[in-house]
Amino acid sequence: MATPIIISVPHQLGRAEARRRIETGFAKIINLLPGSSGARSERWDGDRLIFNVAALSQTISGVIHVLDAAVVMEIEVPGILRVFAGGLKERLQKMGQLLLTRARSSDE
Known part of the structure; x- marks a missing residue:
């Protein structure tokens, strides 16, 4: 059974700007997942990003909900990757904060 994170x-960006930042920064989020091989699928359903990522021969799946004042990430971490769950949560929290609070230049 998967362990959810x-x-x-x-954030104070509004939904549209938060979504734009998640769209442009999603690769950075994925790179934080242990053993991610780059094989992934992602699709938007309204303001929800639904994704699957291959990591250490396992599949990590999740949903990122973009709301007016927050972004909520729900990530299912399977079996062997559970040992990384604690540290992963901290790294994802920090990356999310960077994506949603850092001032962005017009060319990013």
């Missing part, structure tokens, strides 16, 4: 990152 749930992370909420508050």
Whole structure:
């Protein structure tokens, strides 16, 4: 059974800007997952990003909900990757905060 990681990152950007930043920064989020091989699928359903990523011969799946004042990440971590769950949550929280609070230049 997968161990869910749930992370909420508050923001003051509004839904449209938060979504744009998640769209452009999603690769950075994926790179934090242990053993991610780059094989992934992702699709938007409204303001929800649904994804699957191959990592260490396992599949990590999740949903990122973009809300007016927060972004909520729900990530299912399977069996062998559970040992990474604690540290992963901290790294994802920090990356989310960077994506949603850092001032962005017009060319990013």
